[in-house]
Amino acid sequence: MKKQVMVPAEELERQKEYMTLCRQELTARFGEARSPLALVRSFGCQQNVSDGEKLRGMLAEMGCGFTEELGEADIVLYNTCAVRENAEQKVFGIVGQATHRKAVKENLLIGLCGCMTQQAHVAGKVKQSYPGVDFVLGTHALHRFPEILHGVLKSSGEGRRKRAFAVEESDGVIAEGLPVRREGGVRANLPIMYGCNNFCTYCVVPLVRGRERSRRSADILREARELIALGYKEITLLGQNVNSYGKDLEDDLSFPELLEAVNALPGDFWIRFMTSHPRDCTKELIDTIAHCDKVCSHIHLPVQCGSDRVLTAMNRHYTRAQYLDIIDYARKTIPDVNFTSDIIVGFPGETYEEFLETVSLVEEVGYSSLFTFIYSPREGTRAARMEDPVPYEEKNRWFQQLLEVQRDRGMTYYETCVGRTLRVLVEGEGRLKHGILSGSEPADGQCVLMGRTAHNMVVDFFGPRSLIGGFADVTITEAANWALAGRLADGALAD
Numbered sequence: 269m270k271k272q273v274m275v276p277a278e279e280l281e282r283q284k285e286y287m288t289l290c291r292q293e294l295t296a297r298f299g300e301a302r303s304p305l306a307l308v309r310s311f312g313c314q315q316n317v318s319d320g321e322k323l324r325g326m327l328a329e330m331g332c333g334f335t336e337e338l339g340e341a342d343i344v345l346y347n348t349c350a351v352r353e354n355a356e357q358k359v360f361g362i363v364g365q366a367t368h369r370k371a372v373k374e375n376l377l378i379g380l381c382g383c384m385t386q387q388a389h390v391a392g393k394v395k396q397s398y399p400g401v402d403f404v405l406g407t408h409a410l411h412r413f414p415e416i417l418h419g420v421l422k423s424s425g426e427g428r429r430k431r432a433f434a435v436e437e438s439d440g441v442i443a444e445g446l447p448v449r450r451e452g453g454v455r456a457n458l459p460i461m462y463g464c465n466n467f468c469t470y471c472v473v474p475l476v477r478g479r480e481r482s483r484r485s486a487d488i489l490r491e492a493r494e495l496i497a498l499g500y501k502e503i504t505l506l507g508q509n510v511n512s513y514g515k516d517l518e519d520d521l522s523f524p525e526l527l528e529a530v531n532a533l534p535g536d537f538w539i540r541f542m543t544s545h546p547r548d549c550t551k552e553l554i555d556t557i558a559h560c561d562k563v564c565s566h567i568h569l570p571v572q573c574g575s576d577r578v579l580t581a582m583n584r585h586y587t588r589a590q591y592l593d594i595i596d597y598a599r600k601t602i603p604d605v606n607f608t609s610d611i612i613v614g615f616p617g618e619t620y621e622e623f624l625e626t627v628s629l630v631e632e633v634g635y636s637s638l639f640t641f642i643y644s645p646r647e648g649t650r651a652a653r654m655e656d657p658v659p660y661e662e663k664n665r666w667f668q669q670l671l672e673v674q675r676d677r678g679m680t681y682y683e684t685c686v687g688r689t690l691r692v693l694v695e696g697e698g699r700l701k702h703g704i705l706s707g708s709e710p711a712d713g714q715c716v717l718m719g720r721t722a723h724n725m726v727v728d729f730f731g732p733r734s735l736i737g738g739f740a741d742v743t744i745t746e747a748a749n750w751a752l753a754g755r756l757a758d759g760a761l762a763d
C-alpha cells in the first residue's frame with residue numbers, strides 16, 4: 269500500500285487553532301501596544317527560502333510584524349542549511365549573538381529550524397551548549413510550528429520555562445494550505461516536491477529532508493494561478509530533483525507535463541525550475557522547454573565534476589559523455605539556451621588529473637556562471653567515510669584555478685550579449701553595485717533599475733520606477749563583473 273504523506277486536514281485545522289492561541293500568548297508576553305516583531309533568516313537553497321516564507325506566513329497569522337534587525341526583534345528564527353560545514357559554523361556564530369541579546373531583552377524568543385536541526389549531533393549541541401535557544405524545529409515539523417511555539421509560550425507564561433525539540437526522523441510529509449508570506453512581489457518560489465532519493469555520496473540532503481514526495485499537480489496549478497493573479501511575473505518550480513516530479517504519484521503529471529500545464533495558464537510571466545539532475549534530464553524535457561514559450565531558456569544542470577571515476581564515486585549515475593550529450597541536444601533544440609552548474613572540487617580521492625577533467629569540461633560547456641564548492645565532509649554520508657588524502661590547502665589551489673578558468677569563460681559569455689536587445693524582468697531599483705553605470709546619471713524622472721534576463725543574468729539600466737514589476741526591452745551596452753548594463757530599447761517607453 270502507498271504510504272500516506274499528506275498531513276490530514278484536521279491536523280492543519282488544529283495548527284490553525286494554535287495560531288490563534290499563539291496570538292493571545294504573544295500579546296500577553298509583549299503587550300498590546302504594538303505587534304511583536306519577528307526576524308526570520310533563511311540560509312542555503314531556495315527550498316529553505318521557501319520554508320522561511322511559510323514560517324513568516326504562520327507568524328503573520330499570529331499577529332507578528334517583521335524586522336531584519338536583531339536589536340528590534342522579539343522572536344528570532346534561524347532557518348539553517350546543512351549542506352556544507354561553513355554554513356553550520358556561521359549559524360552557531362549568530363545564534364551565540366542572539367542568545368547574548370537575552371541579557372538585555374529577557375523575553376526574547378529564539379528558535380532554530382531547517383536542515384541543520386535535523387542532524388542528531390546538532391540538536392544535541394544546541395540542547396547542551398546553547399541554553400538560550402527556546403525551540404528547535406526540524407524540517408519535518410514545519411507545519412507544527414504553531415503548536416511547538418504555543419507550548420514554549422504557555423510554559424514560560426506559567427513561570428516554568430520549557431524548551432522544545434521537534435526533530436524526529438521521518439520520511440517526510442506534505443502540508444497543503446499553510447499560509448505563505450513571500451519576499452517581494454515580482455518573483456515567486458513554488459515548491460513542487462520535497463526531499464530527495466538520489467543519495468549522492470557527499471550530500472546530506474536526503475538525510476535531513478526525507479524521501480522524494482510530489483505535490484499534486486492540482487495544488488501546484490492552483491497556487492500558480494494565485495501567484496499570477498497577485499501580479500508575480502516569474503514562478504520558479506522548486507525541488508531537489510524536479511525531473512523526478514510525479515514518479516511517486518498515481519494518475520498525475522510528469523515534470524514535462526507539469527511544465528506544459530503551467531505554461532498554458534493565461535498571463536504574461538516566466539517559468540523557471542530548479543534543480544534538474546542530469547541523470548533524468550530527458551530529451552522529452554528539453555523538447556518541452558523548447559516549445560513552452562514562458563519557460564526560460566536557462567538550464568541549471570549541476571555536473572559536480574568532469575571525471576567518470578569521480579562521478580561514479582559520487583553516485584551520480586551519468587558519465588561525462590552523457591552529460592555533454594544532453595548539453596549538445598539542448599543547444600540544438602532550445603534557441604539561445606544557456607547553462608549554469610554546481611561543481612565540487614576535492615571530492616575524497618580525487619586526483620589533480622581528475623580535477624583537470626572538470627576544468628576541461630567547464631571550458632568545453634561554457635557556462636554563463638558556476639557555483640563552485642570545496643568538498644565538505646558531512647556526518648552520516650558515505651563520502652565522509654572515504655579516504656581523503658589531499659590537504660585542504662591543495663584543494664583550495666585547485667579551486668582558485670577553476671575560478672580563474674570560469675572567470676574568462678563566463679565573461680566571454682556575458683560579452684556575447686553586448687549589442688543584443690533582451691527582454692528583462694525589472695525587479696527593483698539597482699544599487700550600482702556593479703559599478704558599470706557609475707559616472708553617468710539617470711535623466712529626470714528616471715533611476716537605476718535592476719532586472720534579470722531569461723538567461724538569469726543581472727542587468728542595470730536607467731528608466732522610470734513605473735517599470736518595476738514588469739518586463740522591459742533593454743539593449744545591452746556593456747558587460748562587467750558578472751552583470752550587464754544597458755539602455756531601454758528604442759520605443760520601450762512608447763506607450
Ligand code: 5AD
Pocket residue numbers: 351352470471472570572610611612641642643644645646
Ligand atoms: N561539499 C561541498 N559541496 C556540496 N554540495 C552538496 N553537498 C556538498 C558537500 N558535502 C554542493 C553541490 C550541490 C550544491 C547545492 O551544493 O554542488 O549541487
Ligand code: SF4
Pocket residue numbers: 464465466467468471472473474508509545
Ligand atoms: Fe544532494 Fe544529489 Fe539530492 Fe542534489 S540530487 S540534493 S546533490 S543528493
